[in-house]
Amino acid sequence: MTNYLKTLGYGFAIALFALLAYTAYTRFAGTASNAGVVGGPFTLIDQNGRTVTDKDFKGRWLIVYFGYTHCPDACPTALNNIGATLDQLGAKRSRVTPIFITIDPARDTAATLKSYVASFGPEFVGLTGSDAAITAAEQAYHVYAAKHPTTDGGYDMDHSSVLYVMDPDGRFVTNFADETDPATLAERLKSLIP
Amino acid sequence: MNYLTLSRRLALIGLCLLPTAGWAADAVQVSDAWTRATPGQATSSAVYLTIVSAQADAVVAATTPIAAASLHLHQMLNGIGQMRAVERVAITAATPFHFAPMGYHIMVTGLKAPLKPGDHFPLTLNFEKAGPVTVAVTVRPLRESTPMTPMSGMDAMPGMSNMDMPK
Numbered sequence: 001m002t003n004y005l006k007t008l009g010y011g012f013a014i015a016l017f018a019l020l021a022y023t024a025y026t027r028f029a030g031t032a033s034n035a036g037v038v039g040g041p042f043t044l045i046d047q048n049g050r051t052v053t054d055k056d057f058k059g060r061w062l063i064v065y066f067g068y069t070h071c072p073d074a075c076p077t078a079l080n081n082i083g084a085t086l087d088q089l090g091a092k093r094s095r096v097t098p099i100f101i102t103i104d105p106a107r108d109t110a111a112t113l114k115s116y117v118a119s120f121g122p123e124f125v126g127l128t129g130s131d132a133a134i135t136a137a138e139q140a141y142h143v144y145a146a147k148h149p150t151t152d153g154g155y156d157m158d159h160s161s162v163l164y165v166m167d168p169d170g171r172f173v174t175n176f177a178d179e180t181d182p183a184t185l186a187e188r189l190k191s192l193i194p
Numbered sequence: 195m196n197y198l199t200l201s202r203r204l205a206l207i208g209l210c211l212l213p214t215a216g217w218a219a220d221a222v223q224v225s226d227a228w229t230r231a232t233p234g235q236a237t238s239s240a241v242y243l244t245i246v247s248a249q250a251d252a253v254v255a256a257t258t259p260i261a262a263a264s265l266h267l268h269q270m271l272n273g274i275g276q277m278r279a280v281e282r283v284a285i286t287a288a289t290p291f292h293f294a295p296m297g298y299h300i301m302v303t304g305l306k307a308p309l310k311p312g313d314h315f316p317l318t319l320n321f322e323k324a325g326p327v328t329v330a331v332t333v334r335p336l337r338e339s340t341p342m343t344p345m346s347g348m349d350a351m352p353g354m355s356n357m358d359m360p361k
Contacts, residue, residue, distance in 0.1 A: 144274050
């Protein structure tokens with residue numbers, strides 16, 4: 001009887017351990033595989049009204065940021081940080097293209113984006129597109145974006161505010177918090193770009 | 195005789211009032227009010243400033259003749275940035291409180307003209323106890339307008355524990 005209980009106890013412990021190990025493994029594996037699929041194909045419209053795809057940026061290091069032009073705080077802060085980072089890249093600056101993808105295509109037309117992104121630096125690209133194309137880009141980059149109505153009848157956007165670094169083959173390399181200071185960003189980029 | 199007495203009385207009253215006026219002016223100090231030049235056709239901006247109040251107080255409203263203004267908090271929750279209007283921003287006595295990028299800001303919306311570097315405009319903060327305080331907001335160039343200011347607010351902001359000073 002005692003032996004039977006012992007065996008049952010051991011069996012239960014082993015089963016529990018196996019379950020925990022499996023959960024941990026699938027979680028870890030999930031994270032690892034997700035990291036590999038940030039980014040991907042997109043077809044959008046640039047600030048000059050031209051249709052562009054991810055292939056147009058092959059060969060270039062990208063800093064990709066999703067935001068919207070009615071955003072007064074986080075987006076200009078992040079774009080300013082990107083601009084200041086480029087200023088510190090020296091010769092490697094010419095290999096980097098900063099891309100601002102709107103999460104608010106209803107208000108951010110190509111014309112709106114053109115003067116907006118130019119304010120942060122000459123090499124900035126602004127991308128907009130149909131709702132479906134923007135949603136696809138958001139999903140590819142695991143970006144969350146949702147309208148939040150304001151009392152004046154307008155809306156703000158809640159959104160993931162992250163800088164993504166993509167390599168010349170369009171593969172995700174790393175990401176940074178939007179408020180990362182330019183010196184840190186520049187240091188990391190310089191070490192990443194050969 | 196009567197005239198002299200009156201003038202003396204006025205002088206006395208004035209002398210009494212002076213320090214009071216001085217104290218009232220010093221009760222709340224709002225400094226370093228700035229915003230960014232607006233990029234492109236943007237019609238909204240965020241005003242940042244520093245408040246030092248001798249007494250515990252709260253900002254309950256902001257107004258400016260050039261646009262609609264409201265108190266806002268930007269916060270990150272699990273990597274999602276959210277902007278929310280807030281009705282009241284509590285100010286601790288004798289402790290600098292920073293409205294700063296990626297935290298508390300005064301959101302101005304519906305600007306009728308772009309904000310250009312070097313421009314100034316008035317902004318009035320309404321304090322619960324100290325009443326209205328008007329400051330001149332300086333418009334800084336877009337690309338030089340992110341100074342290393344302390345993080346917005348003080349230390350006990352809900353949900354902002356992940357927003358440390360840049361390292």
